[in-house]
Amino acid sequence: MQTENHLIRKPSLEKLFNYLIGNGKTIYAPKAKGKLVFFDNVTDFGEVTEDYIVTTNSAKSVVFPRTEKVFSYKKSKESTEIIDAADNTYPDVVLWGSRPCDAAAFIPLNNTFNEDYPDIIFNKRSQKVLVLSFSCSYSDDYCFCTSVNGGPGNTTGSDILFTRLSTGDYLAEVITEKGKLLVTENNSLFEPKPEESKEQNLALIKAYFNQEEIQTKLQNLFENPVWDEKSRACLGCGSCAYVCPVCSCFDIQDEAHGHKGTRLRCWDSCGFGLFTLHTSGHNPRETQGARWRQRILHKFLYMPNKTKVAGCVGCGRCSRSCPADINILDTVTSL
Amino acid sequence: MKELIQKAASLLETNVVQVVIGYGKGSADRTRAIFSTTAADCEQLIFDSRCIQNLAVYLTKAEIKKMGKPAIVAPLPVLRSILQLAAENQITDDSLVVLGVSPESELIEFESLAAIETYLATKQIAIEEKYQTTIKAIKAMPVSERFAYWVKELEPCFKCYACRAACPLCYCTRCTVENNQPQWISVASHSLGNLEWHIMRAMHLAGRCTDCEACYNACPMGIPIYLLTKSMLQDVSENFGTYGPSLHRDNTLSSFNPDDKESFIR
């Protein structure tokens, strides 16, 4: 649909929030805990913080939770009964306060979960998520969305994008039918579009590189000393993958409790040494350098080659959270 | 600082070591581990209050071991980890050169691991008052309340294992959590799995943890893991005597004493 622009006053945002709560929606919004800000389940508007560049954790868990039941079972000597988890009713979720990079990440996630074999659990969750994003008016040294075809006011993946104006009120860009429905239901809160332009209220984020150029460069960089050099300090944990809004590698694990149990899809990370270890003891990605290469190539070469969309939205979370200060931007710009 | 750079450079130039593990400039206002292999590289070495990563973690990493004999920039927490690693036979006098850094940021050269032990004897691990108070309050909670407290605190854990990866003493090539015959610990990150993981990790560090807080600093989710390790440290100290890494004493939980005061063990 054609984007519709409206103005929404600051106090009306709270009314909109309360409307959603009143309608039984589960809201995930940025909430401060100590010095960090997390996407968390929020029921009171007062808990929502506006003081964040991006949250520490990404919003992917609303569609790809860290532990997802794919089925449960009951077993006896005679029979095994499988109970399909996809028959569950998944919650109506509102993602409130996502940044344009968070919203953009749903595109590559969706590509992965629907390539050849549609994952109906992922899709059922996705259908029930309403994405209400807020443009970025400031950024930090870790942000690089503009290098990967994103931007601080990018509308991709959002249902409505709010941009804070100099008056303290917000421009509301209604991007999808889902977003339009919310506006229709709350017509009185939305006013005619403001005069003030959106662009002057957005953060300036330097374009450090061009995704297409990096993609071309990476075609011939499989064997290169840069992978070992840039990953030397890597500790081999999974924090980069787990805070990443796009990373979707997973493990499948069974948990039994007597004759009943579940099969779970759990987050996993290519940074772990055992991720690709064969039963024989052979490991195709033996070193941390090989694992770091996989992470970069997967995001900046393999994914865009397959689907035209990179596996990185430039949110910088992985670099901010890395306990060894491995910086993805530093690696990519050094190529 | 100049002294440290000169010393590091000369160690490389004379080929006493092949790599110097130290701190350099990182992203934004952070510092990061750097691995200098030439005297010129050493110019990038820095040391200040931001240098909190425990570099001892790299001493047991295969990728770093391959680089040759290391020298390591070692402020107090790193020195303690080095001593504990030595006590666990992971390093020897010959396997590294320690470039100690005093709390006043001055270079201290150590002749041997024993010299580090002598130095550390004057710098006993002490749990800060504020943590003691918190731990006391948690221990005073009724069991169900304490259980609920930990379930809530550990809820954000998504098992990225940054705590384990950043810990110099978590050097096992295959962690208990990755052994699945039998599957001791749930792989999944749910409340039970998270509890199992953190309790298991704390237990494996009991009597070994040197209170460097690397696990807490590494945790992207800001979980106060230090409460577990510090509490464990106190317990070990109260039940087994003075605590601190030592080349002479056996590890608390992996040694057996025929005169143990507990009857069940005899």
Added chain:
Amino acid sequence: MSNPNIYIPYLMRIEKITLEAPGVKTFRLKFENEQEADEFTFKAGQFGEYSIVGVGESTFCIASSPTRKGYIECTFRQTGKVTNALASAEEGDVIGFRGPYGNTFPMDEWKGKNLLFIAGGIALPPMRCVIWNALDLRENFKDITIVYGARTVADLVYKDELAEWRTRSDVRLVTTVDPGGETPDWKGEVGFVPSVLEKAAPSSENTIAIVCGPPIMIKFTFPVLEKLGFKEENIYTTLENRMKCGFGKCGRCNVGEVYVCKDGPVFSYEALKLLPAEY
């Protein structure tokens, strides 16, 4: 019909268990649900995820031929948590199966050609599927040669079938065991597969070579085949990277850009040479 939830396995009853070698078993599996049995099809080279619910899933090929309807077979070695649980299952028990996944051997393109099968140890199962497929459609192919080796005589799998192939006039079977692995009454060759192959191989003229075995065997077999005049495009093998999902999402099995689970597991040597050494 198969479940729209891609993680849900078919339930299969173990109809027959054969002990092939120490720690190696073959299961013959039948669908619990008749409609699923009728609708199920696969082709030579494909694989699946076999599971014991409550324990986990493990990846191996379908070892029976698609020409044999009504059941599938798998052969596995007891090594990990899941294969140990599978090994303790009994005839009549129900296990899970997801699949078939992956690409297939291009058997239609091989019509009118000679086939040379080269297998080592526990890697005969993926090839057994192709062998029986070819034997069941014998008129489609010219000479069929099988070179199979294992560490010891005891480690040779499908001993009954080896005996059958040995007596058939339309198959040439060469078996070998590693030096020291022979028994006093062993009548086959003694030596490693690549060197036995060099002596026993048929002409490369109009011949397709299919190689399955441990990486070390494959590494030494390719040069022998090239020396014998086989072109890269006429040599096939399978890759067996670690997998969890089987459908290109879990992120483990890729070799460069190629997913072994979807783009493989069957690769021509020509295709394999274009991949980075990440397998």
